[in-house]
Amino acid sequence: MTIKLYNFLTRKKENLKPLKKGVVGLYTCGPTVYSFAHIGNFRAYIFEDILKRSLKYSGLKVKHVMNITDVEDKIIKNASVSGKTIFEFTKPYEVAFYNDLKKLNIEPAWKYPKATDHIKEMISVIKALIKNKLAYKADGSVYFDVSKFKKYGKLSRLRKSDFPGKSDFHRTDSDEYDKSSAQDFVLWKAKKGGEPSWPSPFGEGRPGWHIECSAMSMKYLGKSFDIHAGGIDLLFPHHENEIAQSEGATKKRFVKYFIEGEHLLVDGKKMSKSLGNVFTLRDLENKNFDPLAFRYLLLGARYRTQLNFTLESLKAAQISLGRLQEFVLSLKLKSAGERFSEMTKAQILRGLAQSRHGGTSRAILQQENMRAGAKSGAKALESASDNFQIAVSNDLDTPKALAQVWGVVNEYNKNGKKYDAGEVLGLLLEFDRVLGLGLADVREPEKPSDEISQFLKEREEARKVRDFTSADLLRQKIYDLGWEIQDTPDGPRLKKI
Incomplete structure (x- = not known):
């Protein structure tokens, strides 16, 4: 390349x-x-x-x-x-x-x-x-x-x-x-x-x-x-x-x-302390944004074009990144299951084939159909890989590179039976070697214990009656147990520390 x-x-x-x-x-x-x-x-x-x-x-x-x-x-x-x-x-x-x-x-x-x-x-x-x-x-x-x-x-x-x-x-x-x-x-x-x-x-x-x-x-x-x-x-x-x-x-x-x-603008203006529109990464984190959402946002524009930053655009980027992370997690779980059951599936197909006498068994037809689907799926993945390389090699065209990621996601969601989940996952992780969204590190989120969930519920009840002293004490209890409360317009969320 x-x-x-x-x-x-x-x-x-x-x-x-x-x-x-x-x-x-x-x-x-x-x-x-x-x-x-x-x-x-x-x-x-x-x-x-x-x-x-x-x-x-x-x-x-x-x-x-x-x-x-x-x-x-x-x-x-x-x-x-x-x-x-x-x-x-x-x-x-x-x-x-x-x-x-x-x-x-x-x-x-x-x-x-x-x-x-x-x-x-x-x-x-x-x-x-x-x-x-x-x-x-x-x-x-x-x-x-x-x-x-x-x-x-x-x-x-x-x-x-x-x-x-x-x-x-x-x-x-x-x-x-x-x-x-x-x-x-x-x-x-x-x-x-x-x-x-x-x-x-x-x-x-x-x-x-x-x-x-x-x-x-x-x-x-x-x-x-x-x-x-x-x-x-x-x-x-x-x-x-x-x-x-x-x-x-x-x-x-x-x-x-x-x-x-090129420059990053904020609400259409150059960043300036006098205008009060300078954001640090800490400022974004305090507003409950994932730093990687900012990275995702930047991928949507060529590096040689000015980009206008708004909190609304960052929120949209965070939602898109979350969708991508959920998709990658589902592929990880599915590909792990596929590897575990691959031998069992092969044995079932062989058994069904042997149970038929004369003619072509239904199992063999299924196997051939799977191979044909996999072949067309492989071509689609190869095409996405080629297009990704073309985008990256053309002066770092990250918007087109990112489009290939979503092209793979949408294709799999439409025609998942054609594809091996592990191969699709492997391709997305290959793309992420350039994009750097940390997809290899996506893990199933840890769930809070019943005790922590109860503390969160009690905190919300205290806030409703404006008992902020009790609410703050409950927040600290939750923090001491390894969780951080993020208050959002959609309600409180828990984040593992």
Whole structure:
């Protein structure tokens, strides 16, 4: 299976041809751990997970590196306000990030390098840029001279009019800035009072944000590697600056394919704290949503198209995921029964055949009909498998891939006698190697004991008469017994902890 991906460097779909046969080097921009990652961030991380899973599905080995930014402007500011060091401040958010990845069934990266562990590598890249006359010192800091790098702007398609020319007024110390002007960006920031700093040949200071990814990606994947992926908001200046730094230092092509995922909107607007429309995974869980329902929702849109998130669309996704999980569970139970009784069925058919004298027995006819049905069923499954591969290989077309899943479900519900439940289950689990909905882990839900059910009933009675003290005590009793109450518009539900 050859995968086609939309390469932002060329603005067209291209067949993926790894630099090293059978192995893909993949670098993705990870979180800046100054707060909990929000669902807009996770849209990028889930698309990158689908990309990695698809590469593996096609038979390739993937060396995936995702950085953790643990020093930059926002981290320093927020750590200072909280009265903590940057290490004390970022650690809880880093731990929360890894936990969120597990909840969303995002496969772990090969490496999670942290910026503060790679200062030496960053200094080496900056020294190479100074040597190659692409960087200069000013006011104790070091800046990249964009006018000296002739290919600057090739990713973001900057125009010559965007280049302001040489001036102190066109240098920036900010990690993030607008595309309206191509400024000389900071590689190393001079030490400021109250900020963390490290020794360097350029003086005490700390790295700029962009240099982190250049240094860490090249350390683990080499000076040239296959794929760099991230959200579209990072295309400029971050990804553009990474190219300039890396190619300016090594004089080699940095990355062969740049893959960028589009924004997640909330109720038609960009997520913003000022608008109060930023959701974290915790926010969704507190509203009784399964994190995998969010993953399912994202599969319904191409990664290169904007997606509008609403709680109503998430609720619909949760219902659909629940239906799929119930179907998979029914296949698991049925296929287990089929395996158990297969020998018995064969013996019965043989016995019926032998009991007839002359002519073709009814049992033999039944057997032939079963074989014919199985043959047509096998063709249908093979067709679904082929179509799934076509969808995945066409720039990760997850809506069409998901359609194949439901095509198999609907076909089995209509013509179940044609199919072996185990084979259908196997195909869906094969699809889920890419989709990552955790279907292999679907289990029959544990039922609460009579005691817990009675406590739940008593709690509802207490709530009706507004005896909230008793209701809270009963909730705690139920929790202590290993169950959590989820109050929904349709009534309370119990969830095993």
